[in-house]
Amino acid sequence: MKSFDVVVVGAGTGGYVAAIRAAQLGKTVAVVEKQSALGGTCLIWGCIPTKALLEHAHALKVIQQASEWGVTLPSGTPTINMTQVHTRKDKIVDGLTKGIAFLFKKNKVTWIKGTARLAGPGKVEVFEGDKQTLEAKEIILATGSSPRSVPSVTIDHTRIITSDEAIHLKEVPTSLVIMGSGAVGVEFASIYRRFGSEVTIIELVNRLVPVEDEAVSAELEKSFKKQGIAVLTGTKVTKATSTSTGITVEAETDGKTQKISAEMLLVATGRGPVTTGLGAEEAGIKMERGYIKVDELYRTSVPGVSAIGDVITLGTGVHPQLAHVSSMEGIITAERIGGKDVQPLNYDHVPGCTYCDPEIGSVGLTEAQAKERGYDVRIGTFPFGVLGRARMAGETEGFVKIVADKKYDELLGVHMIGPRSTELVAEAVLALRLECTVEELIKTIHAHPTFSEAVGEAAHAAHGAAIHM
Amino acid sequence: MPTPVLMPQMGESIAEGTIVRWIKKVGDAVDRDEPLFEISTDKVDAEIPAPAAGVLTEIKVKEGETVAVNSVVATIGASSEISKQEPEAMSAPPPASAASPSREAVVPADVVDQPHGKPATSPRKTNGRSATATKPVEDDSRKQRSSPLVRRIARDNDVDISQIHGSGLGGRVTKNDILGYIDTGIRDSGSGIRDDQGAGVSRTPGESRVTNPESRVEVRPLSVMRKKIAEHMVMSRRTSAHVHSVFHVNFSTVERIRQQKKAEFEQSGVKLTYMAFIAKAVVSALRKFPIVNASLDGDNVIYKKDINLGIAVALESGLIVPVIKHADEKNLLGLSRAIADLANRARAKQLKPEDVHDGTFTITNPGQFGSQFGMPIINQPQVAILGIGTIEKRPIVIDDAIAIRTMAYLTLGYDHRLVDGATGDQFMAEIKHQLENFD
Numbered sequence: 001m002k003s004f005d006v007v008v009v010g011a012g013t014g015g016y017v018a019a020i021r022a023a024q025l026g027k028t029v030a031v032v033e034k035q036s037a038l039g040g041t042c043l044i045w046g047c048i049p050t051k052a053l054l055e056h057a058h059a060l061k062v063i064q065q066a067s068e069w070g071v072t073l074p075s076g077t078p079t080i081n082m083t084q085v086h087t088r089k090d091k092i093v094d095g096l097t098k099g100i101a102f103l104f105k106k107n108k109v110t111w112i113k114g115t116a117r118l119a120g121p122g123k124v125e126v127f128e129g130d131k132q133t134l135e136a137k138e139i140i141l142a143t144g145s146s147p148r149s150v151p152s153v154t155i156d157h158t159r160i161i162t163s164d165e166a167i168h169l170k171e172v173p174t175s176l177v178i179m180g181s182g183a184v185g186v187e188f189a190s191i192y193r194r195f196g197s198e199v200t201i202i203e204l205v206n207r208l209v210p211v212e213d214e215a216v217s218a219e220l221e222k223s224f225k226k227q228g229i230a231v232l233t234g235t236k237v238t239k240a241t242s243t244s245t246g247i248t249v250e251a252e253t254d255g256k257t258q259k260i261s262a263e264m265l266l267v268a269t270g271r272g273p274v275t276t277g278l279g280a281e282e283a284g285i286k287m288e289r290g291y292i293k294v295d296e297l298y299r300t301s302v303p304g305v306s307a308i309g310d311v312i313t314l315g316t317g318v319h320p321q322l323a324h325v326s327s328m329e330g331i332i333t334a335e336r337i338g339g340k341d342v343q344p345l346n347y348d349h350v351p352g353c354t355y356c357d358p359e360i361g362s363v364g365l366t367e368a369q370a371k372e373r374g375y376d377v378r379i380g381t382f383p384f385g386v387l388g389r390a391r392m393a394g395e396t397e398g399f400v401k402i403v404a405d406k407k408y409d410e411l412l413g414v415h416m417i418g419p420r421s422t423e424l425v426a427e428a429v430l431a432l433r434l435e436c437t438v439e440e441l442i443k444t445i446h447a448h449p450t451f452s453e454a455v456g457e458a459a460h461a462a463h464g465a466a467i468h469m
Numbered sequence: 470m471p472t473p474v475l476m477p478q479m480g481e482s483i484a485e486g487t488i489v490r491w492i493k494k495v496g497d498a499v500d501r502d503e504p505l506f507e508i509s510t511d512k513v514d515a516e517i518p519a520p521a522a523g524v525l526t527e528i529k530v531k532e533g534e535t536v537a538v539n540s541v542v543a544t545i546g547a548s549s550e551i552s553k554q555e556p557e558a559m560s561a562p563p564p565a566s567a568a569s570p571s572r573e574a575v576v577p578a579d580v581v582d583q584p585h586g587k588p589a590t591s592p593r594k595t596n597g598r599s600a601t602a603t604k605p606v607e608d609d610s611r612k613q614r615s616s617p618l619v620r621r622i623a624r625d626n627d628v629d630i631s632q633i634h635g636s637g638l639g640g641r642v643t644k645n646d647i648l649g650y651i652d653t654g655i656r657d658s659g660s661g662i663r664d665d666q667g668a669g670v671s672r673t674p675g676e677s678r679v680t681n682p683e684s685r686v687e688v689r690p691l692s693v694m695r696k697k698i699a700e701h702m703v704m705s706r707r708t709s710a711h712v713h714s715v716f717h718v719n720f721s722t723v724e725r726i727r728q729q730k731k732a733e734f735e736q737s738g739v740k741l742t743y744m745a746f747i748a749k750a751v752v753s754a755l756r757k758f759p760i761v762n763a764s765l766d767g768d769n770v771i772y773k774k775d776i777n778l779g780i781a782v783a784l785e786s787g788l789i790v791p792v793i794k795h796a797d798e799k800n801l802l803g804l805s806r807a808i809a810d811l812a813n814r815a816r817a818k819q820l821k822p823e824d825v826h827d828g829t830f831t832i833t834n835p836g837q838f839g840s841q842f843g844m845p846i847i848n849q850p851q852v853a854i855l856g857i858g859t860i861e862k863r864p865i866v867i868d869d870a871i872a873i874r875t876m877a878y879l880t881l882g883y884d885h886r887l888v889d890g891a892t893g894d895q896f897m898a899e900i901k902h903q904l905e906n907f908d
Contacts, residue, residue, distance in 0.1 A: 343637075408625065409618075436617050
């Protein structure tokens with residue numbers, strides 16, 4: 001029986017990062033992964049392929065606007081070739097997964113191909129693939145999540161699909177209905193609308209991207225409508241049927257039902273934990289609604305077994321299913337196992353990046369959340385459109401919104417929608433992490449001409465008046 | 470004419486006091502002797518009355534600040550004299566040198582031995598709080614990692630960041646740290662007072678904080694009174710060579726007299742307690758053994774002509790020792806009245822500064838909670854303390870027969886540097902004799 005200090009189950013962004021960090025701290029580490037490549041959902045099914053597609057969409061957008069830029073194209077409408085798109089995308093994904101394999105080698109992390117289950121204290125059995133039983137002083141469960149449907153809709157993977165299929169579509173559907181307007185929903189709406197689909201997005205809640213600040217939701221809806229995306233909020237899908245040619249969705253808004261037909265239905269209603277065959281419950285691990293219950297340092301109820309990433313619940317609100325959260329949880333767990341002094345993660349400081357068009361980047365409390373927590377809130381908003389840099393780029397939608405506490409001038413949240421927002425949010429994350437005041441943000445020089453000027457100006461606005469407004 | 474309000478001297482060994490709360494605001498009208506502010510010292514928490522009638526025109530020392538005794542803490546004037554200066558904008562309070570040495574300067578035992586009894590003429594090191602309001606906070610922040618938000622909160626709440634244990638990376642003081650600090654500091658002491666040298670409050674590195682959800686401990690700063698008691702007790706242990714003698718005293722005679730005179734005393738509005746009898750016996754023994762009513766000052770013995778009896782009073786949050794002045798001039802009724810009055814006022818925080826001054830001997834009563842006897846620690850700079858065990862009926866042997874008598878153990882804790890066992894025991898024998906043959 002092979003013996004390791006740490007055995008990690010799952011090689012997604014949580015698992016592989018935890019493995020590397022544990023190895024860096026001198027532990028012998030094995031990672032069991034059932035997929036044929038490393039990287040998990042993020043690399044193979046999620047962030048990386050979708051963002052690759054979004055870059056294609058962006059490229060297409062620029063080319064579509066060629067005349068604005070003074071570029072003369074050969075006659076005809078620019079179109080996208082999906083085969084070439086997938087070739088490029090797959091090359092990127094392939095390169096990145098190989099990069100992890102390289103990092104494993106470099107850090108002497110053993111990659112075991114197969115499916116794992118817990119087999120008693122300190123034991124992990126690989127029962128599929130490279131069958132064997134591993135001995136582990138510490139086990140980290142990082143099995144992740146998979147797309148989850150709702151009871152009224154059955155996924156058939158051809159007409160009624162999930163994001164797993166949506167990244168591989170060989171042809172652009174002429175029409176597409178998307179259920180759910182979280183990150184996955186609005187990103188595919190942006191991609192396929194740009195590629196030429198007629199897109200309808202249906203959201204149960206009364207606004208798009210419900211986790212974001214309400215102002216961001218409103219701005220996105222405005223932009224989506226302008227782009228020709230049909231937006232149905234406050235709408236419930238009561239029935240979805242597929243035929244050989246397409247799908248029909250029955251959607252109910254304010255008690256009124258309408259039928260929407262399209263070529264495909266993308267179900268983007270969320271992701272559920274992957275624990276099938278893991279034997280977590282049999283091993284005595286406490287679960288909650290199918291998720292593995294952990295404490296704030298990611299210990300399960302069974303000593304020597306930790307869990308991180310999409311598969312966990314901390315028992316306090318919704319645990320964000322984000323690659324960067326999983327990675328940080330992996331690092332914290334590995335360092336705890338490695339005997340380092342660790343501190344619990346502050347989930348108020350988790351940035352969210354949504355790569356729809358226009359992009360959304362946000363961190364911290366929304367205005368509504370801040371009010372709910374009893375802060376005396378002050379708001380500062382600055383539109384990108386005022387900035388020289390944004391006009392040059394032809395990206396004038398959106399704004400930066402700052403949510404701050406009046407009493408101590410504490411920065412509570414920064415919400416952006418517009419060009420480069422997913423990059424610009426980094427400054428805000430650091431500001432929150434370092435407990436910045438709005439005053440400090442005002443006094444921070446924002447280079448000119450950049451999109452980041454909007455952050456400084458929003459800070460000014462929170463204190464009364466922006467300079468350029 | 471504006472009247473300066475001074476930090477009162479609340480005890481002979483006290484060089485400073487902390488303002489816990491201003492009862493009046495700038496601009497408030499005050500009557501003479503109306504409670505003006507609340508202070509906390511090592512001996513007493515007390516409301517301090519206004520020295521004159523008028524309008525509180527200026528507050529020089531903010532809540533939570535500690536200043537030397539006799540420092541000017543406020544000014545009372547006519548209503549037109551309201552100072553333009555806000556307390557926030559105040560500069561440092563007058564240097565501690567303004568404090569005059571206490572009347573007990575001839576008893577330097579406490580000056581020599583007591584760490585907090587440093588001569589008032591040496592200004593204590595002030596920290597960020599008692600000097601200017603904002604600048605020291607910034608200075609502190611350079612010594613202690615924090616964040617813009619923490620510094621802002623510190624400034625608004627007048628908190629010295631260097632006193633806070635940081636739970637962040639590299640010991641950085643985080644928002645939670647400072648809010649927790651302010652929370653516990655203010656809510657638990659009911660005053661917002663902080664320890665001012667930090668020794669009692671600063672947390673050792675690595676110590677769990679409330680903010681760590683894993684922690685099974687909760688860290689709270691000591692109240693000023695608690696900390697001063699702690700200092701005082703340890704200092705006394707270090708200063709004196711404590712020895713204890715325990716006597717078993719028959720209270721039957723006292724009990725008989727008490728029952729006889731009870732009604733008569735009650736008519737005078739006073740409850741006749743054992744304590745009055747004991748005080749009377751102690752006074753008489755002290756007269757016979759003046760060395761027990763003395764202090765040690767280096768190579769000199771200070772004999773005190775007055776007999777001022779301190780009576781320890783347990784409070785919810787600590788302990789106070791108000792003093793019966795000239796106890797030797799009081800009869801049983803006078804002693805009873807004085808004891809009741811001091812105990813009541815101590816519990817109501819109504820003691821006046823002079824009520825805790827100048828004690829020469831202390832009586833403490835652990836017996837009230839059922840203790841058979843206690844081994845009390847001397848109240849410096851005194852040399853002896855009497856502990857009274859519980860008074861109850863016990864079988865004793867009288868003339869080869871077992872009899873039931875009202876009995877109690879009395880304990881004398883005394884300083885062997887000055888009082889030998891023979892003297893101590895003779896002193897106790899005298900008390901025993903007085904109590905058993907009371908008339």
